[in-house]
Amino acid sequence: MITRRDFIVTTAATASSPLAVHAANERDVRLPLKAQPRVRTLFTKPTGDGRLLLFSDGSESPSKLIKPEALERAFGPGTELVLQQPDHWRMIEEGWFAEDDLYEPTEFEDPAFRIWHANYRPETEAHDLLYDLFRDQITGPFGARIPDVGLELGEHPSTPRYATAKLDGDWCLPHLRAEVAERTSWLVIDDGNAFGEAER
Known part of the structure; x- marks a missing residue:
């Protein structure tokens, strides 16, 4: 006892x-913050041939990231290997790191610069969001046409990666908007042409 x-x-x-x-x-x-899922918005701008190019509400250029040494100091070795760029952006927005801990990827040789182009560039991001959403109608790996909504998804032969989503014209927008709304609540097609407002 x-x-x-x-x-x-x-x-x-x-x-x-x-x-x-x-x-x-x-x-x-x-522990490092992970980016929370959020509703994404797609906008359009004319391509010059009567079609519309879709782009996401992401940044037009690579946003700042946290330096690897600052991540290691805060969370331990290898942390940068398990984080995605949106995770960096969330921690920066929350004020977890000082300006001296940040850098902006601008060099072509910087892997972070290529990762942004491949995944988060507004045009490429729009392609990927729609590709995932319409995966049940896609048979090939490099491009697809979804005729019901006048949508063309294409991978371009370039480095870094560049992919686009284009509509046959503005008359396709109501069909695409309705189809997207039926499939998900996490993606929204803007009601109007935001090209002028967004100055893209």
């Missing part, structure tokens, strides 16, 4: 043990 004194002594000894100190420190460790 354990007495009150034995309990206090045992508890104090356990609390001061290296394992207990480590466990207490672990509770204070901050």
Whole structure:
């Protein structure tokens, strides 16, 4: 039978043990923020041949990222390998890192610059969002036509990656808007041509 004194002594000894100190420190460790899913909006702009190019509400140029050494200092080695660029943007928006901890990828040789082009450039992002949404109607890996909505998805032979989603004309917008709304609530086609407002 354990007495009150034995309990206090045992508890104090356990609390001061290296394992207990480590466990207490672990509770204070901050984990990197992951980007939360959010509703994405697609806009259109004319291409010059009567068609419309779709683009997302993402940034027109690569947004700032957190330097690898700042991530390592905050979360430990290898953290940058498990984060995506939107994770960086969320932590920056939350004010977790100072300006000195950030950099803007601008060099073609920078892998982060290529990753942005391949995934987050507004035109490419619009392509990927629609490609995923209409995957049930796509048979080839490099392009597709969805005739019911006048949509053409295309991968262009370029480095870094560039992919586009185009509509046959503005008369296709109501059909695309209705079809997208029927399939998901996470993607919205803007009601009007936002080219002038967004100055793209």
